[in-house]
Amino acid sequence: MNFNQYRLKPGELRKKCNPSGFKFSSTAEVKPLTGIIGQERALNAISIGLDIESEGYNIYLAGQSGTGKTTLASKMLHNKARRKPVPPDWCYVYNFKNPDTPCALKIQAGKGKQLKQELASCINQAIEAVINAFAGEEYTAQKNIIFNDFVTESNALYLDLDQEARAHGFSITQNQQGGVNTIPINRDGEVMGQDEYVGLSEEERAIMMTNSALVQEKMNEAMRKYRNMEKIMKDKLKVLEQETAGQVTKPQFDNLFSKYQRYQEVLEYLAAVQEDFLAHLDVLVHHEENTALSFFRHIDKRSFLRRYQINLLVDNSEYQYAPVIFENNPTFANLFGQIEYEGEFGILATDFSKIRAGSIHRANGGYLVLRVYDLLKNNFVWDTLKRIIKNKEISVENISRMIGITNTETLQPEHIPLDIKVILIGESIYYYLLHHYDQEFSKLFKIRADFDDEMNRSRRHVNDYVRLISSVCETQNLKHFNPEAVAGIVEYGSRMTDDQQKLSTSFNKLMELIYESNCVAEYDEADLVTGEHVQKAIEQRIYRSSLLEEKIQEAINRNTLIINVEGNLIGEVNGLAVYQAGEYRFGRPVRITAKTFMGEKGLVNIEREIAMSGRIHSKGILTLNGYLGHQYAQDKPLTLSASLTFEQSYQGVEGDSASSAELYALISSLARVPINQRIAVTGSVNQNGEIQPVGGVNEKIEGFYKVCKEKGLVGSHGVIIPRKNVPNLMLDEEVVEAVRSKLFNIWAVSHIDEGLEILSEMAAGVKDDRGVFPPGTVHYLANRQLEEWSLKNKKHIQEKSLSISGKAKNAAASSRRRRRKR
Numbered sequence: 001m002n003f004n005q006y007r008l009k010p011g012e013l014r015k016k017c018n019p020s021g022f023k024f025s026s027t028a029e030v031k032p033l034t035g036i037i038g039q040e041r042a043l044n045a046i047s048i049g050l051d052i053e054s055e056g057y058n059i060y061l062a063g064q065s066g067t068g069k070t071t072l073a074s075k076m077l078h079n080k081a082r083r084k085p086v087p088p089d090w091c092y093v094y095n096f097k098n099p100d101t102p103c104a105l106k107i108q109a110g111k112g113k114q115l116k117q118e119l120a121s122c123i124n125q126a127i128e129a130v131i132n133a134f135a136g137e138e139y140t141a142q143k144n145i146i147f148n149d150f151v152t153e154s155n156a157l158y159l160d161l162d163q164e165a166r167a168h169g170f171s172i173t174q175n176q177q178g179g180v181n182t183i184p185i186n187r188d189g190e191v192m193g194q195d196e197y198v199g200l201s202e203e204e205r206a207i208m209m210t211n212s213a214l215v216q217e218k219m220n221e222a223m224r225k226y227r228n229m230e231k232i233m234k235d236k237l238k239v240l241e242q243e244t245a246g247q248v249t250k251p252q253f254d255n256l257f258s259k260y261q262r263y264q265e266v267l268e269y270l271a272a273v274q275e276d277f278l279a280h281l282d283v284l285v286h287h288e289e290n291t292a293l294s295f296f297r298h299i300d301k302r303s304f305l306r307r308y309q310i311n312l313l314v315d316n317s318e319y320q321y322a323p324v325i326f327e328n329n330p331t332f333a334n335l336f337g338q339i340e341y342e343g344e345f346g347i348l349a350t351d352f353s354k355i356r357a358g359s360i361h362r363a364n365g366g367y368l369v370l371r372v373y374d375l376l377k378n379n380f381v382w383d384t385l386k387r388i389i390k391n392k393e394i395s396v397e398n399i400s401r402m403i404g405i406t407n408t409e410t411l412q413p414e415h416i417p418l419d420i421k422v423i424l425i426g427e428s429i430y431y432y433l434l435h436h437y438d439q440e441f442s443k444l445f446k447i448r449a450d451f452d453d454e455m456n457r458s459r460r461h462v463n464d465y466v467r468l469i470s471s472v473c474e475t476q477n478l479k480h481f482n483p484e485a486v487a488g489i490v491e492y493g494s495r496m497t498d499d500q501q502k503l504s505t506s507f508n509k510l511m512e513l514i515y516e517s518n519c520v521a522e523y524d525e526a527d528l529v530t531g532e533h534v535q536k537a538i539e540q541r542i543y544r545s546s547l548l549e550e551k552i553q554e555a556i557n558r559n560t561l562i563i564n565v566e567g568n569l570i571g572e573v574n575g576l577a578v579y580q581a582g583e584y585r586f587g588r589p590v591r592i593t594a595k596t597f598m599g600e601k602g603l604v605n606i607e608r609e610i611a612m613s614g615r616i617h618s619k620g621i622l623t624l625n626g627y628l629g630h631q632y633a634q635d636k637p638l639t640l641s642a643s644l645t646f647e648q649s650y651q652g653v654e655g656d657s658a659s660s661a662e663l664y665a666l667i668s669s670l671a672r673v674p675i676n677q678r679i680a681v682t683g684s685v686n687q688n689g690e691i692q693p694v695g696g697v698n699e700k701i702e703g704f705y706k707v708c709k710e711k712g713l714v715g716s717h718g719v720i721i722p723r724k725n726v727p728n729l730m731l732d733e734e735v736v737e738a739v740r741s742k743l744f745n746i747w748a749v750s751h752i753d754e755g756l757e758i759l760s761e762m763a764a765g766v767k768d769d770r771g772v773f774p775p776g777t778v779h780y781l782a783n784r785q786l787e788e789w790s791l792k793n794k795k796h797i798q799e800k801s802l803s804i805s806g807k808a809k810n811a812a813a814s815s816r817r818r819r820r821k822r
Contacts, residue, residue: 063451087365
């Protein structure tokens with residue numbers, strides 16, 4: 001039989017890129033590419049998402065890794081950000097009314113750093129000015145006047161008290177502790193001795209005791225006056241200090257007030273600083289003494305001065321436009337900020353100066369870009385991000401407090417208003433999962449930008465590939481590519497998509513090949529990268545990843561894995577499977593066998609029976625039942641028991657791409673027609689017998705070719721593929737050359753009958769108007785076998801029925817005899 005109508009020509013096996021179509025001698029003559037290519041849908045979605053400022057219009061960039069999501073996002077975000085103003089700086093400052101709640105201060109971009117420096121300088125200058133003023137003659141003179149007045153008044157009070165005491169027979173003396181004691185005196189004004197006191201009469205002693213009580217009362221009254229005088233003196237000194245300090249520090253603070261008069265919140269804060277400064281001169285300005293407490297006073301002063309510092313949380317002074325922040329490690333602290341602690345004398349302490357900004361603070365007023373995978377693998381980050389976006393305000397708290405592990409933290413920083421657009425980058429599966437399981441997700445991320453992993457192989461896109469290569473060579477300082485090398489990259493792009501009419505948009509993988517081709521060219525000391533260099537780089541990529549494939553091939557060569565590529569066998573066919581080893585895919589043949597026999601169990605899938613069959617594979621097996629019933633059981637019951645299995649398969653089987661091969665094996669077993677083992681088969685089949693396209697067709701063909709090559713090509717080896725898979729062919733040049741040299745064949749079929757004829761070299765057979773297959777055809781033989789089994793089964797059922805009927809009659813007669821005997 002002639003099967004040339006199914007045999008593919010070499011030109012159909014790979015779509016070549018003609019180097020002569022390029023109008024350059026090297027990519028150095030080509031304008032480099034800016035941006036990415038082939039993502040018009042995503043470009044439109046991102047543009048809309050960036051232009052809409054309404055709530056919830058954050059963006060999710062969905063697509064495979066390496067399709068240019070980050071590159072396009074960066075370019076478009078920076079272009080959009082250039083049209084937006086630089087957001088303000090944010091500072092945290094000491095809250096003089098409630099120290100546990102630091103205040104958030106907003107100020108024009110660049111002014112935050114300036115305010116921080118100027119306030120620090122102002123405080124230092126103010127302290128120095130106060131110290132100098134307090135050491136000056138004017139202040140000392142005024143202080144001495146107040147002190148001298150106090151001394152004069154206290155001396156007068158002492159003299160009046162002493163005179164009053166002497167009038168009552170007592171003298172006033174001061175003890176070593178600064179207290180006042182009373183001592184009885186005689187009529188001469190001398191201190192009364194012990195003998196004199198003993199010589200007093202009872203009446204004189206009684207008078208002395210009365211006078212002593214009276215003097216003590218006068219002393220108490222005098223001490224009250226003294227303390228009041230001392231308080232007045234201290235108040236006068238404090239007023240003098242504050243007035244003096246206020247006068248000498250007024251120029252420093254007035255300078256700040258004039259510079260920041262446009263910022264009301266800043267003015268209020270500076271006024272509070274000035275008031276607090278003047279209220280704590282005793283801490284800020286004191287004489288340094290060489291005592292044991294000097295060190296601790298220094299520490300206390302340094303800690304106290306922190307309240308006048310400014311914690312510049314977000315400094316936008318370096319930005320020319322709105323910020324675009326890419327957070328590559330979105331931990332809770334990195335994203336939302338944290339409150340740090342410092343060890344002081346064995347304890348952990350914190351204050352407003354220990355508040356640290358996160359990426360969301362730095363992106364406030366602009367754009368924040370996050371990778372979904374990194375985001376979701378960090379606990380509590382996703383829920384916190386949603387809450388912040390919904391509430392439009394940022395709160396800083398440590399994760400330990402949020403989850404209730406510890407409550408040592410006392411700070412509750414004031415919330416900062418949020419104005420941000422969040423862009424998530426991730427694969428489509430994460431979008432679907434979040435959309436399904438998180439009801440808030442669709443409200444917060446209303447724009448989805450899909451990045452395709454392929455684009456049409458048009459002239460424009462091929463030229464874009466050329467510009468991409470030129471751009472990589474220029475930016476990475478690589479050797480430029482000649483037209484043959486560019487053609488090799490273009491063909492590799494089509495092979496990556498398994499489609500002659502498409503090009504891959506997985507630019508990361510394309511760039512890897514560009515780098516590796518350049519390396520090969522450097523080894524050869526070539527001026528340009530050629531097509532041979534690209535081909536060698538591809539071969540090296542395959543070699544680095546093909547250890548498992550070579551081990552399997554070795555097992556086939558040694559007949560450890562039994563694959564027959566010679567002769568004809570009944571009920572056995574070479575199927576094709578694809579293996580994935582990391583990023584490397586390869587195909588290999590698998591031996592599929594079928595055994596049929598009389599019975600009513602139907603089709604038994606051995607892999608399914610032992611739970612090694614996936615759902616799609618099991619569906620394909622059940623589809624075969626539908627085909628067999630339609631083809632052979634229109635005039636009789638399908639009296640069939642059959643088993644199918646993948647021989648020497650020790651792992652799970654998934655997919656329906658072997659269903660046509662399984663059907664060929666079944667029909668071969670039924671019809672007792674041998675199948676050519678030099679031919680392998682791939683393709684899915686439906687209940688109508690139509691062959692459907694499958695994936696991995698290139699790898700499958702190349703896998704069987706390698707096995708046949710090792711065992712010896714004789715010109716009759718080949719593969720049957722679905723007709724609809726022809727546009728997916730981008731076979732290796734070696735396979736194409738083998739077909740061109742008539743050493744290997746590839747047939748494309750649309751129906752199970754076409755493949756059956758190629759495998760059996762017999763006509764498949766088509767039913768006539770009476771529903772009868774032509775004699776000598778494959779279907780005729782299979783149908784005849786089923787008819788024979790059906791008749792035998794019918795006869796067996798009848799004999800079994802007669803046997804049961806006879807046994808029933810005998811049992812009834814025996815029962816009647818027993819009743820007569822009774």
